[in-house]
Amino acid sequence: MSSLPPLHQTRVHKLAALINISHTFIHSIALIFIIFYRLSSFFYPGNSKTAPKPPFLPWLLTFLSELILSCLWILYQPYGWRPISRTPFPENLPEDDELPGIDVLVCTADPVKEPPLKVMNTVISAMALDYPPQKLSVYLSDDAGSSVTLHAIREAWGFAKPWIGFCRRYGIKTRCPELYFAAEDDGDKDGYDDFAKDRESIKRKYDQFAEGLEKARSAGVEKDNHARLGQAHPPFVEIIHEYDVNSTADGDVEMPLLVYVSREKRIGYPHHFKAGALNILLRVSGIISNSPYILGLDCDMYLNDSTSAREAMCFHLDQNISPSLAFVQFPQRFHNISNDDIYGAALKPVFALKWPGIDGLRGPMLSGTCYYMKRKALYGNGLEVKGTDIHELKLTFGTSNEFLKSLGKHIYQRKDLYNEKSLDTVIQETKLLASCLFEENTQWGQQEGFLYLSVIEDYLTGFTLHCKGWRSAFCNPTKPAFLGTATTNLSDTLVQGTRWNSGLLEVVLSRFCPLIYGPSRMSLLQTMCYQHLAFQPFYCLPVFILATIPQLCLLNHIQLYPEVPSPWFLLFSFIFLSSLLKYYMDIVFAGGTLKMWHNEWRMWMIKSVTSYFYGTLNGIWNWLGMKKANFTLTTKVANEEQFERYLKGIFDFQASSTILCPMVSIVILNLVSFTWGFASVIVSGGWRQMFGQIILSFYILIMSYPIIEGMILRSDNGRIQPSVTILCIVVVMIYLSLGTFILMYVKS
Numbered sequence: 001m002s003s004l005p006p007l008h009q010t011r012v013h014k015l016a017a018l019i020n021i022s023h024t025f026i027h028s029i030a031l032i033f034i035i036f037y038r039l040s041s042f043f044y045p046g047n048s049k050t051a052p053k054p055p056f057l058p059w060l061l062t063f064l065s066e067l068i069l070s071c072l073w074i075l076y077q078p079y080g081w082r083p084i085s086r087t088p089f090p091e092n093l094p095e096d097d098e099l100p101g102i103d104v105l106v107c108t109a110d111p112v113k114e115p116p117l118k119v120m121n122t123v124i125s126a127m128a129l130d131y132p133p134q135k136l137s138v139y140l141s142d143d144a145g146s147s148v149t150l151h152a153i154r155e156a157w158g159f160a161k162p163w164i165g166f167c168r169r170y171g172i173k174t175r176c177p178e179l180y181f182a183a184e185d186d187g188d189k190d191g192y193d194d195f196a197k198d199r200e201s202i203k204r205k206y207d208q209f210a211e212g213l214e215k216a217r218s219a220g221v222e223k224d225n226h227a228r229l230g231q232a233h234p235p236f237v238e239i240i241h242e243y244d245v246n247s248t249a250d251g252d253v254e255m256p257l258l259v260y261v262s263r264e265k266r267i268g269y270p271h272h273f274k275a276g277a278l279n280i281l282l283r284v285s286g287i288i289s290n291s292p293y294i295l296g297l298d299c300d301m302y303l304n305d306s307t308s309a310r311e312a313m314c315f316h317l318d319q320n321i322s323p324s325l326a327f328v329q330f331p332q333r334f335h336n337i338s339n340d341d342i343y344g345a346a347l348k349p350v351f352a353l354k355w356p357g358i359d360g361l362r363g364p365m366l367s368g369t370c371y372y373m374k375r376k377a378l379y380g381n382g383l384e385v386k387g388t389d390i391h392e393l394k395l396t397f398g399t400s401n402e403f404l405k406s407l408g409k410h411i412y413q414r415k416d417l418y419n420e421k422s423l424d425t426v427i428q429e430t431k432l433l434a435s436c437l438f439e440e441n442t443q444w445g446q447q448e449g450f451l452y453l454s455v456i457e458d459y460l461t462g463f464t465l466h467c468k469g470w471r472s473a474f475c476n477p478t479k480p481a482f483l484g485t486a487t488t489n490l491s492d493t494l495v496q497g498t499r500w501n502s503g504l505l506e507v508v509l510s511r512f513c514p515l516i517y518g519p520s521r522m523s524l525l526q527t528m529c530y531q532h533l534a535f536q537p538f539y540c541l542p543v544f545i546l547a548t549i550p551q552l553c554l555l556n557h558i559q560l561y562p563e564v565p566s567p568w569f570l571l572f573s574f575i576f577l578s579s580l581l582k583y584y585m586d587i588v589f590a591g592g593t594l595k596m597w598h599n600e601w602r603m604w605m606i607k608s609v610t611s612y613f614y615g616t617l618n619g620i621w622n623w624l625g626m627k628k629a630n631f632t633l634t635t636k637v638a639n640e641e642q643f644e645r646y647l648k649g650i651f652d653f654q655a656s657s658t659i660l661c662p663m664v665s666i667v668i669l670n671l672v673s674f675t676w677g678f679a680s681v682i683v684s685g686g687w688r689q690m691f692g693q694i695i696l697s698f699y700i701l702i703m704s705y706p707i708i709e710g711m712i713l714r715s716d717n718g719r720i721q722p723s724v725t726i727l728c729i730v731v732v733m734i735y736l737s738l739g740t741f742i743l744m745y746v747k748s
Ligand SMILES: O=c1ccn([C@@H]2O[C@H](COP(=O)(O)OP(=O)(O)O[C@H]3O[C@H](CO)[C@@H](O)[C@H](O)[C@H]3O)[C@@H](O)[C@H]2O)c(=O)[nH]1
Pocket: 107, 108, 109, 110, 114, 141, 143, 272, 273, 274, 277, 297, 298, 299, 300, 367, 368, 369, 455, 456, 457, 458, 496, 499, 500, 503, 631, 632, 633, 634, 635
C-alpha cells in the first residue's frame, strides 16, 4: 500500500506554533494580573495612588469590557497552536477514467446586482475545468427566474464550445475568458503557428458574446417580470445540452453537462435564500448526474486555475483520510483588490491566518464558495440513522422516488438525456424537486443538505458536519484557484458584514450555539475556534465601552487607569502593545505589510461599532420574532467613482447615516475628550492620573484619521455629509449631558 506515490503532503509550522503558544502563555499571565488589579482596586483600594477607586458604574463597564476582550482573546488562541500547510500532487492521481464525477453548483439571484456576463464567466470557467468532461456537470440556480439569465446561459453554451477547444488545444490554465483576456499577453505558444490567429478569433467570439449579453440585458431586465429577487415564479429546469443535440459532429469538443434551474417561488413561502437554492440544486443534480463530489461556487467566483479539481481529488481520493473527509476548502481570493485594500475586503487574515491554523485541528470552516464537498456528507443523518426504510426515507428526503433511488446509485446515463422520452421524465421530476411544497414535512434544511437556521448557511452547515465527526482540508495553492469580486466601498463592506454577524448571532441564539452544542461533539480547541467566530459580534460591546466611557470619565475627572509611572500602568501598556505587535507579526508571517496591519486594525474598530453592532441587533430582533431574516445581496458591479477612490486608498463615506452615525459620533466624542483632557492637564495638572485615558483617545483619533478628514477636510462626493456630522454632534451632546448627569448621581 505504501508503495503508491503520495497524493499530498502536510507540513506543520512548528516555529510559528512555538511562538504562538509562548505568546498565549505570557499574555495570559498579564491578563490575570489585570483582573487582579481591577478587583483589588475596587474591593481593597488601599494604595489609592496606583489603584484609585472609581465610581461603581464606570468601573464595572471598563472591567466588563476587559473581561469580554480577554474571553474572546482566549477563544482565538487555538488558531495559532498548530498551523499547517498542504501540498497536493495531482500528477500522482489515477487515470482519468478512474476519477469520480463532479457536479458544480453555482447560485445567482438577481441579474441587476449580478450581471449575467459575470455569472456566465463563472459558468464557462467551471465548464472548462481541467477534468474529464463526461464526469463534469455544471448547474446554475437562478433565484430570479430571469429570462435574461436563461438567454445568457444558452448563449454561454454556444461560446463555451470553441472556448474549451481553444483552452485544451493550447493548454491554457486560466480558463475564465474575462480573466484570460484581461491578463497581459500570455506569450507566444511556441510550436503553435496558429496560436496568435486562434487567440484573435476566439477573442472576437468572446466580444460578440459579451456584447450580445449586454444588449439582451439592457433590453430584458426592465421588461422581465421575474427579474427581481423574491417574486413568484414557477419551477423551470432546462438541460442546455438538448439545444445542441446535432452538434456532436466529428472533431467536436466534448462538453460537460450544463443545466439551468430556477426553483419555484411563491409569495408567503419561505425560500431560505442561498441554502434553499443549494438544496434544490442538490436534489436536481441528484437525479441527473448524481456525482459523488460537489463544487460549490458563488456566481462571481471565477475559476482562475483549472487544476483545482484534480488538486482537491488528491485529498478526496487518499484512502487514509477520505472516509472522514467531508470537504476540501480553497481560499476566497479576489480579482479587484487594490494595493492598499483600505476596507480589508480581501479577508486576508481569515484565509492566510485562521484557516491554516484551524486546518491543523480538524480542518477549516466551510466558507460558502470554493469548496469540493462529498455529496454523501450532506445527506448525513438520514442514511446512517434511518437505514433504508422507505417510509423513513420519505419523511427525511421527501416523496420523489427518483431522488430516493439516487441515494443508492447513479441513475441517468448521459445518453438518456438525448432520448426525448427519458428526458421528459427527468424534467418532470426535477420540477417536482424544485417546487415550493416539496420540502414540507421533510428534513431538508433541518438535518439534511444546507441548513436554513442562519443566513450564513456555510458556517452552520460546516459546523454541524464537523460535529458529526467529519474533517475538512484547506488547500491554498500559490496561484489562486478561484477569484471573486470583493466589496470595494465602505457601505457594501459594512452591510455585508452586518449580514454575516447577524447570521452568527442567529447561530449563537439557537440550539446550535457552539458553546453548548460543540464541546461534547468536537475537540476543545476546534470548538474554541468555532466559538470565537460565533461570538465575534460581541466585540461591539467592549469596543463601544472603551470608545465612550473612559472619555466621559476623562471629561469628569474620573481616573480609570493606573497612573504613570507605576508597574500597573506598565502592565496595561504591555497588554496593549503585545496584542498590537503580535497581530503585526501574524500579518507579516502571512505575507502582509505594515499598511495592511494598520488597515485591518482600523477596519476591525469600524466594524465593531457598525457591522458587529447592527448584526447583534438584527440577530436579536430575528430571535424575538420582531423581524424576518433577510439576505441583502452584495452588488457585483462597482460604482466607478467609488472604485476609483478605493484604488487610490481614499475612504468613501457614501453610506446611510445609520451606518455612519456610530463611528462619526465616536470620533467627535474622542476629539472633544482628547482636546479638553489635554488642555485641562496642562492648565491644572494631574496628567499622571489621566495619561491612560488621554492616550486612549489619542490612539482612537489617529486610527480614525480618515474619518476626521472626511468630516472636516474633504469636499468631494465621498466625504461625510455635514448633515451626518451635525446629527452626530447632537448625539454626542446628548450622551455627554446624560452621562455627566448619571455620573454625578452615582458619585453622590
Ligand atoms: O436568495 C439568495 C441569496 C443569495 N444567493 C446567492 O448566494 C451567493 C452569495 O451571495 P452574495 O451576495 O455574494 O453574498 P456574500 O456575502 O458575498 O457571500 C458570502 O457569504 C455568504 C453567507 O452569507 C456565503 O454563502 C457566500 O458563499 C460567501 O461568499 C451569490 O451567488 C448569490 O447569488 C442566492 O442564490 N439566493
